[in-house]
Amino acid sequence: MSIDPRVASGLRDVPPSVMIPRERMLATFRETFASFGFVPIETPHIERMEVLTGKGAGSDEVLRQIFEVTNKGGEAGKLALRFDLTVPFARFVAKHVNELGTPFKRYAIGSVFRGERPAKGRFREFTQCDFDTVGTESAVADAETAQVIYASLTAAKIPAFTIAINNRKVLNGLLETIGVADQTARVLRVLDKLAKIGRDRVALELQYAEVSENLLDQFAAAQRIEVTNPQLAQELADSVERLGGLNESPFQTFMSREQADRLLDFVTSGRGGIDVLVPVETALRESESAMKGIENLRAIFDLLISAGVPESALKIDLSLARGLDYYTGVVFETTVNGWEQYGSISSGGRYDNLASLFTDRRLPGVGASIGLDRLLALMEEAGLLKGQSTTVPVLVANFPGVAPTVAFGLAARLRKAGIGAEVFPDPIQIGKQMGYGSTRGHKVAVIVGPDEAEKELFNLRDLATRQERKALPWAELERTVAEALGAGS
Amino acid sequence: MSIDPRVASGLRDVPPSVMIPRERMLATFRETFASFGFVPIETPHIERMEVLTGKGAGSDEVLRQIFEVTNKGGEAGKLALRFDLTVPFARFVAKHVNELGTPFKRYAIGSVFRGERPAKGRFREFTQCDFDTVGTESAVADAETAQVIYASLTAAKIPAFTIAINNRKVLNGLLETIGVADQTARVLRVLDKLAKIGRDRVALELQYAEVSENLLDQFAAAQRIEVTNPQLAQELADSVERLGGLNESPFQTFMSREQADRLLDFVTSGRGGIDVLVPVETALRESESAMKGIENLRAIFDLLISAGVPESALKIDLSLARGLDYYTGVVFETTVNGWEQYGSISSGGRYDNLASLFTDRRLPGVGASIGLDRLLALMEEAGLLKGQSTTVPVLVANFPGVAPTVAFGLAARLRKAGIGAEVFPDPIQIGKQMGYGSTRGHKVAVIVGPDEAEKELFNLRDLATRQERKALPWAELERTVAEALGAGS
Numbered sequence: 001m002s003i004d005p006r007v008a009s010g011l012r013d014v015p016p017s018v019m020i021p022r023e024r025m026l027a028t029f030r031e032t033f034a035s036f037g038f039v040p041i042e043t044p045h046i047e048r049m050e051v052l053t054g055k056g057a058g059s060d061e062v063l064r065q066i067f068e069v070t071n072k073g074g075e076a077g078k079l080a081l082r083f084d085l086t087v088p089f090a091r092f093v094a095k096h097v098n099e100l101g102t103p104f105k106r107y108a109i110g111s112v113f114r115g116e117r118p119a120k121g122r123f124r125e126f127t128q129c130d131f132d133t134v135g136t137e138s139a140v141a142d143a144e145t146a147q148v149i150y151a152s153l154t155a156a157k158i159p160a161f162t163i164a165i166n167n168r169k170v171l172n173g174l175l176e177t178i179g180v181a182d183q184t185a186r187v188l189r190v191l192d193k194l195a196k197i198g199r200d201r202v203a204l205e206l207q208y209a210e211v212s213e214n215l216l217d218q219f220a221a222a223q224r225i226e227v228t229n230p231q232l233a234q235e236l237a238d239s240v241e242r243l244g245g246l247n248e249s250p251f252q253t254f255m256s257r258e259q260a261d262r263l264l265d266f267v268t269s270g271r272g273g274i275d276v277l278v279p280v281e282t283a284l285r286e287s288e289s290a291m292k293g294i295e296n297l298r299a300i301f302d303l304l305i306s307a308g309v310p311e312s313a314l315k316i317d318l319s320l321a322r323g324l325d326y327y328t329g330v331v332f333e334t335t336v337n338g339w340e341q342y343g344s345i346s347s348g349g350r351y352d353n354l355a356s357l358f359t360d361r362r363l364p365g366v367g368a369s370i371g372l373d374r375l376l377a378l379m380e381e382a383g384l385l386k387g388q389s390t391t392v393p394v395l396v397a398n399f400p401g402v403a404p405t406v407a408f409g410l411a412a413r414l415r416k417a418g419i420g421a422e423v424f425p426d427p428i429q430i431g432k433q434m435g436y437g438s439t440r441g442h443k444v445a446v447i448v449g450p451d452e453a454e455k456e457l458f459n460l461r462d463l464a465t466r467q468e469r470k471a472l473p474w475a476e477l478e479r480t481v482a483e484a485l486g487a488g489s
Numbered sequence: 490m491s492i493d494p495r496v497a498s499g500l501r502d503v504p505p506s507v508m509i510p511r512e513r514m515l516a517t518f519r520e521t522f523a524s525f526g527f528v529p530i531e532t533p534h535i536e537r538m539e540v541l542t543g544k545g546a547g548s549d550e551v552l553r554q555i556f557e558v559t560n561k562g563g564e565a566g567k568l569a570l571r572f573d574l575t576v577p578f579a580r581f582v583a584k585h586v587n588e589l590g591t592p593f594k595r596y597a598i599g600s601v602f603r604g605e606r607p608a609k610g611r612f613r614e615f616t617q618c619d620f621d622t623v624g625t626e627s628a629v630a631d632a633e634t635a636q637v638i639y640a641s642l643t644a645a646k647i648p649a650f651t652i653a654i655n656n657r658k659v660l661n662g663l664l665e666t667i668g669v670a671d672q673t674a675r676v677l678r679v680l681d682k683l684a685k686i687g688r689d690r691v692a693l694e695l696q697y698a699e700v701s702e703n704l705l706d707q708f709a710a711a712q713r714i715e716v717t718n719p720q721l722a723q724e725l726a727d728s729v730e731r732l733g734g735l736n737e738s739p740f741q742t743f744m745s746r747e748q749a750d751r752l753l754d755f756v757t758s759g760r761g762g763i764d765v766l767v768p769v770e771t772a773l774r775e776s777e778s779a780m781k782g783i784e785n786l787r788a789i790f791d792l793l794i795s796a797g798v799p800e801s802a803l804k805i806d807l808s809l810a811r812g813l814d815y816y817t818g819v820v821f822e823t824t825v826n827g828w829e830q831y832g833s834i835s836s837g838g839r840y841d842n843l844a845s846l847f848t849d850r851r852l853p854g855v856g857a858s859i860g861l862d863r864l865l866a867l868m869e870e871a872g873l874l875k876g877q878s879t880t881v882p883v884l885v886a887n888f889p890g891v892a893p894t895v896a897f898g899l900a901a902r903l904r905k906a907g908i909g910a911e912v913f914p915d916p917i918q919i920g921k922q923m924g925y926g927s928t929r930g931h932k933v934a935v936i937v938g939p940d941e942a943e944k945e946l947f948n949l950r951d952l953a954t955r956q957e958r959k960a961l962p963w964a965e966l967e968r969t970v971a972e973a974l975g976a977g978s
């Protein structure tokens with residue numbers, strides 16, 4: 001009896017057809033990050049539990065999804081797999097900041113682990129590509145963050161995309177003005193769902209307590225209705241009450257419908273070019289916070305334009321909240337035009353104090369993360385990935401009856417000339433070797449039969465058209481193959 | 490109170506000064522593997538326990554070092570972190586071989602985890618770089634494995650190194666001839682320590698049962714003596730007996746001293762160029778197994794020479810055993826000349842059946858692994874790594890009183906011309922900005938003060954010599970900087 005070769009639930013193997021574009025994309029990101037002076041670091045996949053769960057407060061979500069790690073002789077509950085790259089980076093900076101100095105610009109690419117319920121397209125291990133600048137409050141670092149997103153996605157040949165930019169301080173000023181400044185965290189969480197669930201639903205959730213959010217989902221799903229207006233919501237509330245068992249009413253009112261509408265009118269009108277800030281500046285002129293936020297947004301736009309980032313790739317979006325309430329300044333989200341439903345493929349923002357859990361030293365910073373897996377899924381669905389499963393364009397046949405040193409030597413020459421080449425290992429029937437090449441996606445095959453070997457000649461077959469050029473001299477191998485590939489690609 | 494930012498025992502952070510050459514080396518390996526048609530795959534860090542521990546037989550060593558993984562709601566003992574990339578590859582091939590077809594050539598680079606006792610230079614998480622060809626028994630694939638080792642290390646600028654090559658079949662023939670064929674696995678394990686512990690000690694361990702190996706270590710350590718001759722060994726044996734508690738005597742004799750000497754004489758004489766095989770061929774001519782092994786070694790040498798691998802980088806070493814008894818044909822080990830004490834930096838070999846635990850389909854193959862961490866440690870000790878901690882040659886100063894858009898725009902131009910450039914984020918004192926650049930290892934700084942900004946000029950400072958060229962025109966920025974870097978590097 002064999003052991004079943006399946007992977008554990010929620011995990012996956014990545015086959016060559018996905019890995020080849022993935023590696024190419026990662027190489028592009030690494031090069032781009034590095035060209036801005038971001039340096040690579042690596043932290044272990046395993047961290048001490050205490051580091052990941054903070055002071056044990058407010059980390060229920062994290063604790064529920066965390067993978068604990070133990071080994072023989074080790075105590076249970078002490079180690080776990082990282083669930084993001086931010087917490088390990090905070091620990092790293094706290095530990096090493098004195099030797100590294102600031103500003104410190106790092107990138108990190110690696111697997112993170114979350115025990116989420118397995119679902120289509122969602123995995124328990126996935127890759128994050130993070131870059132951050134710590135130790136500065138400069139708008140230069142803010143702008144550079146957006147610039148790196150732009151440069152990385154452009155270099156990776158992602159089709160037209162838009163980087164939406166907001167500043168948390170503008171939102172804060174707005175909430176002050178409306179009179180709900182004490183609800184900031186809650187409002188940010190709800191507002192973050194605007195693109196996903198629509199204005200009506202967000203207005204509803206802004207009015208009512210957070211506890212109702214999940215319940216609304218559950219009841220709406222159970223009753224197959226959509227919560228698009230207050231009346232339906234009330235019906236749901238009644239259902240909840242009939243079932244009982246809740247500590248507080250899920251429909252406690254947190255702000256009036258009027259306040260919610262004012263907030264939503266404001267943020268949805270603040271979408272577009274830098275000019276949308278003009279009326280905002282007037283409306284929020286009493287708020288010092290909002291004025292600082294607006295100044296920062298203007299500085300970022302100026303810097304990005306000076307670096308040649310096209311305005312068409314940028315937009316102000318005052319409704320942009322980002323769920324995480326540790327952002328304190330600029331925030332970014334990036335969507336591929338026409339694929340907004342995929343959500344953001346690169347997000348980030350500025351935080352006041354990265355490593356407060358680990359050090360008393362205040363370390364402000366700004367950074368972003370590129371969602372590699374989501375990006376690849378999008379590109380695959382958009383038909384932008386070639387279904388290629390070879391890394392080389394040339395297959396060198398291993399002709400029956402010809403010394404394998406011939407194919408081996410010719411392939412080595414091609415590689416030396418910078419042309420990737422694979423030698424078929426076994427001298428089987430040539431048709432089968434060509435079939436291998438066609439299936440994998442090799443472009444051409446170099447074939448040397450016994451006659452050719454004797455005369456130092458080769459045949460060159462185009463694996464797509466099956467056309468073959470015969471009796472070409474070995475002396476011109478590199479040039480001939482390079483030309484054929486140049487013409488064929 | 491802050492949380493202590495230390496890493497868990499036996500783990501480590503990799504700082505930029507190590508990560509920068511490490512990433513460069515990995516990029517080189519990926520490119521080299523790919524140029525031979527090896528395709529990348531990735532498997533999860535977490536595997537089902539059953540996959541990693543096989544049928545539960547003979548895996549005590551593995552079980553002792555394995556990191557178990559559990560999450561809330563998951564059953565204990567079901568999941569674990571991979572301890573190598575070979576077992577996951579075997580599972581991968583068994584699962585996907587029908588869709589992928591053979592021959593299948595893959596590479597994989599990733600972290601593996603072993604709960605070894607922490608020691609200097611030995612970590613519980615380390616990186617493996619594996620490449621394998623499965624589905625063929627061809628000597629072409631064998632030779633290519635050595636060729637890829639050669640090409641990878643050469644491309645990574647590793648100083649002179651030697652790839653030692655043997656074939657397990659030659660050893661098997663020898664053991665038959667000497668009359669100890671039934672002890673193959675044990676002999677291979679002991680012989681593998683030849684470079685490390687020397688001939689006397691190996692002869693001793695060949696004679697006596699395996700159980701004595703660890704005990705010898707323990708007693709030698711406890712008594713601060715070195716086991717270099719049989720007399721000392723006997724004293725140790727007496728100590729063991731005095732302590733009692735062993736199921737079998739650790740000094741049960743497995744072969745005679747004469748047999749051990751004959752074996753050792755033979756394998757140590759079989760070291761050098763391909764010509765060392767001539768007397769071996771005569772001595773073992775009765776052994777069909779040895780003849781096959783010798784034929785394979787000759788074919789591999791012929792192929793490697795035809796591909797331009799210099800003979801000086803290759804040697805036959807009949808004493809080369811590799812500890813793992815699943816190798817069945819050619820085996821490889823690679824040492825850097827003059828750094829043999831570091832052990833092998835790239836090893837591998839041929840196996841008859843990769844995935845037998847997971848499928849009935851027989852999948853012969855050959856592959857090797859490059860020990861990235863060991864290689865970097867060696868290069869660091871040999872002074873071959875620059876202590877660089879920046880990824881860019883140019884620092885663009887952020888001059889107080891000059892709009893940051895100037896520096897930002899000039900840096901963008903340099904990057905567009907393929908020259909990495911970093912903008913200092915804060916307009917602090919220029920001396921401090923230059924200090925940042927010197928410490929990090931930037932080569933030159935571009936400085937634009939208020940006067941220069943007005944006239945569209947810049948100053949270029951060499952950060953090593955502190956010499957500064959003044960009032961250069963912006964229009965010639967890219968060319969001027971490129972020239973300065975070309976001259977300085």
